[in-house]
Amino acid sequence: MRQPVVMGNWKLNGSKSMVTDLINGLNAELEGVTGVDVAIAPPALYIDLAERLIKEGGNKLILGAQNTDINNSGAFTGDMSPEMLKDFGATHIIIGHSERREYHNESDEFIAKKFAFLKENGLKPVFCIGESEAQNEAGETEAVCARQIDAVINACGIDALNGAIIAYEPIWAIGTGKAATADDAQRIHASIRAHIAAKSAAVAEQVIIQYGGSVKPENAESYFAKPDIDGALVGGASLDAKSFAAIAKAAAAAKS
Ligand code: 13P
Numbered sequence: 001m002r003q004p005v006v007m008g009n010w011k012l013n014g015s016k017s018m019v020t021d022l023i024n025g026l027n028a029e030l031e032g033v034t035g036v037d038v039a040i041a042p043p044a045l046y047i048d049l050a051e052r053l054i055k056e057g058g059n060k061l062i063l064g065a066q067n068t069d070i071n072n073s074g075a076f077t078g079d080m081s082p083e084m085l086k087d088f089g090a091t092h093i094i095i096g097h098s099e100r101r102e103y104h105n106e107s108d109e110f111i112a113k114k115f116a117f118l119k120e121n122g123l124k125p126v127f128c129i130g131e132s133e134a135q136n137e138a139g140e141t142e143a144v145c146a147r148q149i150d151a152v153i154n155a156c157g158i159d160a161l162n163g164a165i166i167a168y169e170p171i172w173a174i175g176t177g178k179a180a181t182a183d184d185a186q187r188i189h190a191s192i193r194a195h196i197a198a199k200s201a202a203v204a205e206q207v208i209i210q211y212g213g214s215v216k217p218e219n220a221e222s223y224f225a226k227p228d229i230d231g232a233l234v235g236g237a238s239l240d241a242k243s244f245a246a247i248a249k250a251a252a253a254a255k256s
Pocket of ligand 1: 173174214234235
């Protein structure tokens with residue numbers, strides 16, 4: 001049985017007071033909630049503050065981050081390493097997000113390097129994949145996801161997906177309110193799992209596949225009712241403690 005993972009990707013949002021209120025709110029909302037791993041990825045500058053607040057709240061939240069470099073130290077201006085992330089207790093690191101692919105020209109090959117370096121450093125990649133609207137309309141969704149996953153499998157081997165998280169995020173559903181239907185998401189998740197199973201059934205069976213793209217408290221349950229949807233990567237709704245906690249609770253209830 002895969003324990004669901006619900007993760008909040010805060011993107012470029014936050015301030016000291018917002019981070020404090022949000023994490024304190026989540027600490028309260030998640031009291032007594034079991035059966036789900038709940039993670040947050042604040043902007044890097046707030047990871048220190050987040051670590052302290054999570055500890056104060058009794059470690060109900062897993063700390064993550066939104067990016068990593070592929071070096072641990074040296075002359076790499078502006079970057080942030082796995083060792084530094086580990087220093088602050090961050091474990092779940094988002095890579096391959098469509099916003100980084102688009103705005104920072106990150107290629108499949110570069111993302112595969114990040115994946116490998118996170119694994120080498122004992123961190124958990126939260127590896128985002130997903131198709132554009134045009135690719136979706138052209139019926140290329142499964143092929144795009146397979147290509148993105150193959151970049152990692154080719155570089156790191158199938159076993160590298162052990163303990164990793166894949167987040168299927170159709171780009172057209174991100175921040176648009178136009179979420180994929182639960183049936184469509186399930187179909188793609190099943191195809192992703194089958195693609196991995198063709199290389200290793202054992203790896204496919206354990207890999208967490210999250211859905212991301214306009215997940216809200218109102219639609220969360222419909223996703224988690226599906227057998228191949230093991231959690232969610234949440235943007236907008238993760239910035240509100242009650243909404244994000246409601247999504248996490250829906251996952252815990254559906255998968256218990
Ligand atoms: P929204 O939940 O705001 O659509 O964002 C999804 C996302 O990109 C999470 O990484």
